[in-house]
Amino acid sequence: MSNIIISGLTKCFETPTGSIKILDDIDLTIKEGEFVCLLGPSGAGKSVTLNCISGFLTPTSGSVVVDGTPVVKKRPHYGYVFQQPRLLQWRTVAENLRFALRGETGRASPGEDEKIRSVLDLVNLTGYEDFYPHQISGGMQHRVGIARAYIRNPGLLLMDEPFGALDEITARKLRSELINTWMKDQRTVVFVTHDIIEACFLADRIVIYTPKPTRIASIIDVDLRRPREYGSAQMHDVESKVLEVFEKTMKEFMDADAA
Known part of the structure; x- marks a missing residue:
């Protein structure tokens, strides 16, 4: 499990027409084993926050510290779950997970088969090791994506709207499965969403x-x-x-923008 301290996080991107500020002086502490949802409108910098936590993006100013170490000095050990499963279509489920295991070194590691069996059992996909992505449902592909994030045993999971493209029935099923999986070891989770119901179902705390x-x-x-x-x-x-706070926030923004 990991703890995260975000202090004064500001992120700007340079464009041909000038600098665009996405994040403006964000302060946030996430405790070990906590499930935190970042809730906001599209384009609000939720995914940018995840990428600053992972070390993929460098803050313009401020800092992100994971387990006592600034991510600009050392990237944390994390698993990332994307909006789309992003599976390799020419590899089976097991081969996709094996590829993730070997991602850093390119070499085989001890106990690969047992790790694959264990993580597939964790996400209720035992028996689908030899299936290709096109042979399983979209919901099952998302479960493979979650298994891929877990397989290197990270203390931190970063999840970027992983169920946003799914129908509500499938999304509800996967949310329940995600929480059941998380409750077994309660790794630290930072989960991006724009869905109020999803945030309330999943989170210990909701950051609006x-x-x-x-x-x-x-x-x-x-x-x-x-x-x-x-x-x-x-x-x-x-x-x-949550809806009351969210609507108030949006109204204040629109009023200020109109002025």
Whole structure:
């Protein structure tokens, strides 16, 4: 498990017409084993935040520290789950996972077969080792993507709207499976979403982002026991609270923009 300390994080991108500020002085601490959702409108810098945590992007100013080490000095040991599964279509499920295991060295590592069996069992895909991506459903492909993130045993999982392109029935099933998997060892998770219901179902805390240049509008604790039930009175209360803050944030932004 990993802890994350984000201090004064600002990220700008240079364009032919000038600098664009995406993140503006973000401060956020994420505890070991915590499941945190970043919730905000499209283009608010949620994925940029993930990429600064991973070390893929360098902050313009401020810092990101994971387990006591700045990511600009050493990238953390993390697993990344993308919006699309991004599987290698010419490799089987097991071969996709084996490729991930060998990603850093290009060489075989001890116990590969056992690690593959274990992680497939974790995401309920035992028996699908020899299937190719086109032979399994979209939801199952997303489970392979989660298995790929887990297979190198990271303490930190970064998840970028992994269920955003799925129908709601499939997404709900995968959210439940994700939480069941996470509850077995409670790794630190930073999960990007623009879906209020999804955030309330998954998160220990919800970080609400403003439109860019992005700041944190509010952080809401979700003090509900798991497993959570869609449509329950408790879930409805949290969803209403988050929606109220989100709508207020968007209204303030639009009013300021109009002025």
